[in-house]
Amino acid sequence: MVRKPRTKPRKHxxxxxxxxxxxxxxxxxARILVKEGFDKASTNRIAEVAGVSVGSLYQYYPGKEALxxxxxxxxxxxxxxxxxxxxxxxxxxxxxxAVRRLVTVAIEAHRIDPKLHRVLAEQIPRTGxxxxxxxxxxxxxxxxxxxxxxxxxxxxxxxxxxxxxxCVTSIEALAHNAVLRSESLPEELMGTLxxxxxRLVVGYLQ
Amino acid sequence: MVRKPRTKPRKHxxxxxxxxxxxxxxxxxARILVKEGFDKASTNRIAEVAGVSVGSLYQYYPGKEALxxxxxxxxxxxxxxxxxxxxxxxxxxxxxxAVRRLVTVAIEAHRIDPKLHRVLAEQIPRTGxxxxxxxxxxxxxxxxxxxxxxxxxxxxxxxxxxxxxxCVTSIEALAHNAVLRSESLPEELMGTLxxxxxRLVVGYLQ
DNA sequence: GATAAATATGAGCGATAGCTCATATTTCCT
DNA sequence: AGGAAATATGAGCTATCGCTCATATTTATC
Numbered sequence: 001m002v003r004k005p006r007t008k009p010r011k012h013x014x015x016x017x018x019x020x021x022x023x024x025x026x027x028x029x030a031r032i033l034v035k036e037g038f039d040k041a042s043t044n045r046i047a048e049v050a051g052v053s054v055g056s057l058y059q060y061y062p063g064k065e066a067l068x069x070x071x072x073x074x075x076x077x078x079x080x081x082x083x084x085x086x087x088x089x090x091x092x093x094x095x096x097x098a099v100r101r102l103v104t105v106a107i108e109a110h111r112i113d114p115k116l117h118r119v120l121a122e123q124i125p126r127t128g129x130x131x132x133x134x135x136x137x138x139x140x141x142x143x144x145x146x147x148x149x150x151x152x153x154x155x156x157x158x159x160x161x162x163x164x165x166x167c168v169t170s171i172e173a174l175a176h177n178a179v180l181r182s183e184s185l186p187e188e189l190m191g192t193l194x195x196x197x198x199r200l201v202v203g204y205l206q
Numbered sequence: 207m208v209r210k211p212r213t214k215p216r217k218h219x220x221x222x223x224x225x226x227x228x229x230x231x232x233x234x235x236a237r238i239l240v241k242e243g244f245d246k247a248s249t250n251r252i253a254e255v256a257g258v259s260v261g262s263l264y265q266y267y268p269g270k271e272a273l274x275x276x277x278x279x280x281x282x283x284x285x286x287x288x289x290x291x292x293x294x295x296x297x298x299x300x301x302x303x304a305v306r307r308l309v310t311v312a313i314e315a316h317r318i319d320p321k322l323h324r325v326l327a328e329q330i331p332r333t334g335x336x337x338x339x340x341x342x343x344x345x346x347x348x349x350x351x352x353x354x355x356x357x358x359x360x361x362x363x364x365x366x367x368x369x370x371x372x373c374v375t376s377i378e379a380l381a382h383n384a385v386l387r388s389e390s391l392p393e394e395l396m397g398t399l400x401x402x403x404x405r406l407v408v409g410y411l412q
Numbered sequence: 413g414a415t416a417a418a419t420a421t422g423a424g425c426g427a428t429a430g431c432t433c434a435t436a437t438t439t440c441c442t
Numbered sequence: 443a444g445g446a447a448a449t450a451t452g453a454g455c456t457a458t459c460g461c462t463c464a465t466a467t468t469t470a471t472c
């Protein structure tokens with residue numbers, strides 16, 4: 001069993017100045033994670049890079065963990081924005097077209113700050129942050145499920161929840177791995193990959 | 207950039223006694239990871255739980271990281287043993303049957319010491335250990351590719367490498383997520399999941 | 413301009429981590 | 443039996459970490 005540290009901000013920054021401090025802290029954390037790795041992201045170092053004192057850090061965040069969570073949250077919000085928009089656009093489109101779009105978007109989403117994405121995926125011990133990530137996962141799941149419900153007639157599938165799980169999981173994993181290997185993978189394969197992933201999912205649904 | 211600590215054992219233990227020490231250390235590391243979490247897995251604690259002195263630990267492992275790698279390796283070897291056997295059994299079987307077996311095996315494999323599996327997946331910063339994990343991934347990839355090559359006539363696919371990637375990635379992800387959620391997921395869905403995953407992959411290949 | 417509230421500072425404390433090394437014990441080899 | 447090699451010990455060093463708090467500075471309020 002692992003006990004979780006607090007991860008919520010301490011105070012709500014109200015003045016302009018303090019909001020700048022908070023931003024600088026989150027930004028510094030992200031930069032350190034990318035450039036120096038998780039181990040180097042100590043509270044002292046974060047404050048230093050943010051150009052702020054450790055004391056200020058602890059005014060707004062109860063600890064290192066909370067900063068990391070803030071970075072993860074910011075990144076996830078960016079991703080979810082893209083995903084939400086895509087699923088809204090696609091709502092009335094037929095499966096074949098919709099899935100293709102979703103696959104493309106999934107890859108795009110994973111390409112938002114890919115270096116940060118990689119660090120978050122590989123180096124961060126998921127402790128406490130998990131709840132937040134779970135929340136985003138649940139939203140993706142709910143959104144896709146809603147789409148599938150609206151297109152039930154086009155689908156040949158018993159359990160809709162299970163189908164959603166299968167689709168989200170495979171699309172996510174394909175996008176994730178493709179982007180992580182995108183340096184060692186020829187770029188032109190990316191297009192083909194979209195075709196293949198689409199075929200995979202559409203074939204499954206219909 | 208992150209510089210990697212050494213992860214190779216220092217000495218090759220030759221006597222019976224020292225082999226026992228090494229085993230105890232790896233075992234202790236695994237136990238601590240599962241029961242107390244990554245943070246508590248300090249070299250002092252590992253030595254204590256192993257019933258051995260810290261000094262001995264450093265005779266065989268250059269640091270904490272190396273012990274973690276040893277645990278990961280041991281776990282991956284167990285998994286690969288299952289996977290290799292399955293792919294050998296399946297070599298001459300037609301796609302439909304083979305894929306179903308592989309999906310089942312993937313889930314089984316993820317169920318080997320699931321608590322450890324979860325900790326390794328969620329809590330361990332992948333630093334240096336990555337190379338080893340990559341090696342196992344490549345083997346899985348190569349094995350499946352060989353199978354697919356032997357069954358080219360049954361497959362409707364342009365790029366065999368890409369097809370392998372798609373199959374490995376989705377089966378792996380489905381098994382992984384299914385097992386991680388297996389407590390919150392009704393058990394009877396597991397059987398259905400195998401059906402669905404099989405349908406997903408077979409439909410894609412044919 | 414004066415007072416209060418908000419914000420910022422950073423030296424330094426206690427805790428713990430990783431790790432070494434001088435020393436002791438066990439095993440191997442002849 | 444006896445010396446050499448292998449193995450084991452653990453007190454304790456250094457480094458760093460997360461974090462606090464007494465103090466200083468800036469901003470809001472009237």
